[in-house]
Amino acid sequence: MIKKCDHAGCTKAGTCRAPKSRDLKEYWFFCQEHAAEYNKNWNFYANMTADEIEDDWERQTFGAPLRDKNAANADAADYVKFINDFISGRSEFDRRPAPSKTPGPVTAALKTLGLAPTAAWRDVGVKYRALAKKYHPDTARGIDNAAAEFAKITAAYETLKKYFGKK
Template sequence: MPVAKARRSNDWGFPRWRGYGSSREATNVRICDRHSCDEPGDCPAPKAPNSPDRWYFCQKHAAEYNSKWDYFEGLDKAEKEERAKAERQESSGYAEASHYGWAGSGDGSRSADEMRALDVLELEADADFVMIKKAWREKAKTVHPDVKPGDKAAAAEFQKLQLAYEVLKTAEERREWRG
């Protein structure tokens, strides 16, 4: 009976020292659930509120899907406020750590006020301050009290644009100051 010859291992007795990819097994890669997308689908997204079923999208399509997601859909105003308050309390640690500047615009680092201000200016969440200033100037020129004197609706719209710009300008200055 032949004796099996012992092979020497390169891991020195520590299996976690083996190199990544040293195994030969095939790995399962889930493809994005978006029609005609061949990217790996590694970002789960809920199919419906409070449902365990998930879509699996690539990063690009997950961002597209989440941009239209309304977390507060179907709730009345009081319930929305209560849920938002609970969310703020649960995420207070993240809010406290935001001064470290680990996040950039467009990735959840903008406040709800900033997002509303961007909606007033009809801009996307990842708009930089140059785009914000340009959009504000274009819109403010059309409803400025000097252009439309005596027009109450135009004055209200100008005040709304001015407030949105101030919110975004203050946030930008705060980001620049931090880092």
């Protein structure tokens, strides 16, 4: 037997599932039209503060908000450092669109520096410094195309600097 749409007064078949709450344990069953309407209005994080969103993400990822974890693992300095490094890398990563949406020149610039499409800004900095040292006209010895390489990686670096919003 097919359930009726959960939307009050609607008599169509409830064939579309929509989560009732953030824990995704309970669902409404709507007809297509009401599911579309519900999904449009339903924002997973709509009524949460930034801290609550962060806690929620951490709870899903680590099993507890980091504030609690930090207290519980006060001794485990390495662990906390690892997590914090991960978080700071993640926040940078989160500001970027998915690699498939990365603009072409940015993808090319990452490639020029030999970086993965998902590289974060600090990866760019580290890689650029290493390459700049290698190819800088003042320090490059025995590399024929050093000046051209240096210009190339510097242009790539400038592109990425702009892309990551760095000054």
